[in-house]
Amino acid sequence: MGRKPAKLKIIPLGGLDEIGKNITVIEYRDEIIVIDCGLSFPDEEMLGIDIVIPDVTYLEKNVDKIKAIVLTHGHEDHIGALPYVLRKINVPVYGTNLTLGLVENKLKEHKLPNVVLNKVKAGQEINIGLFKVEFIRMNHSIPDACGIAIHTPVGVVFHTGDFKIDYTPIDGNMIDLHKIAELGKKGVLVMLADSTNVERPGSTMSEKSVGATFENIFRATDKRIIVATFASNVHRVQQIIDAAHKFGRKVAVSGRSMINVVKVSSQLGILVVPEGLIVDIDDMKELDDSQVVIITTGSQGEPMAALSRMASAEHRKIVIKQGDVVVFSSTPIPGNEKTVSRVINQLFKKGAEVIYKTLADVHVSGHACREELKLMHRLVNPKYFIPAHGEYRHLKSHGKLAEELGMPKENTFVIQNGDVVEFTKDTARVNGTVPSGRILVDGLGVGDVGNIVLRDRKHLGEDGLMVVVITISSKNGKIVAGPDIISRGFVYVRESEDLMVEARRVVREALKVCENQNITEWSVLKNTTKDVLRSFLYEKTKRRPMILPVVMEVHEK
Incomplete structure (x- = not known):
């Protein structure tokens, strides 16, 4: 029996159902090319978080397969996570002049001098392992933006990157529609395209x-x-x-x-x-x-x-x-x-x-509106389509647009981060998932803040903190001092003395019961303190501060 033909896999690890942290894996046999490596900014629920980067566990597990990271342009949501990812996966990076200029700056800041940066020009083709990678000039709100065509043994994958069609660009370098049309004429297996402005009718105004x-x-x-x-x-x-x-x-x-x-x-x-x-x-x-x-x-x-x-x-x-x-x-x-x-x-x-925008035309978008997206679909005419770069509603709307232009519904894949789409020359299907998600960066800590820490921060921010300090004797486990209560962000102690006196009394009585029953385990004393104080404070204030019992032991002579 002949060897089963290998499948081409496309795995987005970020950038879908969100704006930001764009990163897409193209895999064939034992070789991987990664397109972009971006960050996103925290939403208001992520208290104290500086930036959010994609979870690249899948790449770490397959580090030997990765041949390169290729970059579409120099925006943070496409290059911002590179310093964090390159620490774990040091592979060559390919990009245009300005894109690599901005990357170089980042790598210097993060003290990563040993990364191989390969400069390419729009229109250039390079061979990376089994893949031939073509950089195609695009217009966007930053110069030197490119779409990327990856020629694989199964077919051509075309990723538009972020783009618009600007007939009068500032630097005179218009999007290379000829090259895109040529690509479409030869045949494109699958296109991934920018969905940001799919809900806006017409075309984006020129810069x-x-x-x-x-x-x-x-x-x-x-x-x-x-x-x-x-x-x-x-x-x-x-x-x-x-x-x-x-x-x-x-x-x-x-x-x-x-x-x-x-x-x-x-x-x-x-x-x-x-x-x-x-x-x-x-x-x-x-x-x-x-x-x-x-x-x-x-x-x-x-x-x-x-x-x-x-x-x-x-x-x-x-x-x-x-x-x-x-x-x-x-x-x-x-x-x-x-x-x-x-x-x-x-x-x-x-x-x-x-x-500002509502008073004068002081801003235009860098992303294609509906009519420009239609032109891109018509020129590329891909067999399959994956909407990219957008919230879920944008992806859904872009999928519908492809169907309006004649693409069969089963050839359009509105997918989530981590989904694996497998292609042969004639078929495509979603086959399983890989780990994906977000890693939170807080100061120098990468990934050490998770949902539990965020929940605690939210709790502290909304309801404040009460620390209860109890001192017990090491000899017999009896309480020798306290409970002392310290409040932060819950009530102002000087204006709530009655409440604090009452709270101390409630805790003292509960601990007295423990003492009478010869209960001296710290965990029991802490839990008892938490439970009675939580119930008392909720009854009196209808608020639930975080309660932190501290038990100290003194050695009596």
């Missing part, structure tokens, strides 16, 4: 349209201008710099990530800055307000970002003053609306004029 709005804003004011945008949106930064140059203003840059991106993209020649245009923030004092533009982070209302600190008067070098023109060149990411609104209100209270 160039924002430039005209900036010029109108700059022309209309002689006050200081502050523009907040995503640090990685290099094309947007370029347009701010162009407008500043045209209207005779100097540019200062604020916010760590913005300073990093401006530095890297200028060094690589991607951001074109006229000589002497960028000045240090400290040198702004010498200039008149009509000669200054500040480009800053904080367009999402992040509490620690530069703009939020300016709005709350906590920035060490920039103070918002009457008449400042503040431009939010972004739209709030779902979930950030409240924090953005709070910052806008604070700025208005300080006397600034604030311009």
Whole structure:
């Protein structure tokens, strides 16, 4: 009997049913290529968490099979987890100029000098093991973005990455529709495509349209201008710099990530800055307000970002003053609306004029809307389709769009992270799952904060803490001091003395019963204290603080 033909597997470990932590595994026989390796940001339930990265247990178990990580572009949700993953899986990384420039910066910060970074250009084809990998130029809100076509023995896998179709891109490099159409003509087995804006009708406006709005804003004011945008949106930064140059203003840059991106993209020649245009923030004092533009982070209302600190008067070098023109060149990411609104209100209270999306065309998306997605489907004409990069409703809607365009329902796979989709040349099916999920990063701790710790943090944040200290004799187990009760975040002790006295009495009586029954085990004393105090406090306050009994033993002579 002949050898059974090997199957091609596609396994998303992140990026589905969520916005962020994009990572997809392409596996054939004993070889794996990983597309992207991103992070996501914590939601409000994840108290104290800095970032969220994908669970790569499957890759750790198959580390010998991994040939490379290939990157579509340099946004955090596609490259942010690399420093954490490369510690466990040190494999070569392939990406375009700016993408690797940003990765290099990250690796330096994390002290990971021994990673092999391979620079590629859009349009280039490279061989990695059994795979031929083709990088195809895309338009997005960051330069040097690519779609990736992986030629496998079973067929071609085309991953669009994040994209839009921009006929007038800032750098003049339009999406390579010819190459995509060529790919489609030869035949594509499966396409994975960006679903972020699938619910928006029409097409995404060109990035160039924002430039005209900036010029109108700059022309209309002689006050200081502050523009907040995503640090990685290099094309947007370029347009701010162009407008500043045209209207005779100097540019200062604020916010760590913005300073990093401006530095890297200028060094690589991607951001074109006229000589002497960028000045240090400290040198702004010498200039008149009509000669200054500040480009800053904080367009999402992040509490620690530069703009939020300016709005709350906590920035060490920039103070918002009457008449400042503040431009939010972004739209709030779902979930950030409240924090953005709070910052806008604070700025208005300080006397600034604030311009945001509902007032002017100061932002366009970097993702394809419905008509652009239709064009992509028509050009690629894949046999099978996996909607990617979006919440579940986006994936579902994108699956329906593919069906409207004539794809059979059974050829569309709306799947979850961890699902394994197996392909032969003529068949496709979901066959099992692999471990996937989220790893929480808190400070230097990676994965040491789980659901139980988060639950405790939530409990502490909502109801506070009571510590009960009891001192017992090592000789006979009798209570020699206490119970002393310390309250944090539950009630203010000085204003609730009666409640505290009563609480001590209740605990003392319960411990007396234990003493009379010769019960001296610490665990029993702790549980008794917890139970009686919990019941008493709920009866009196209808609140349930976390109760932490501490038993100390003293050696009596």
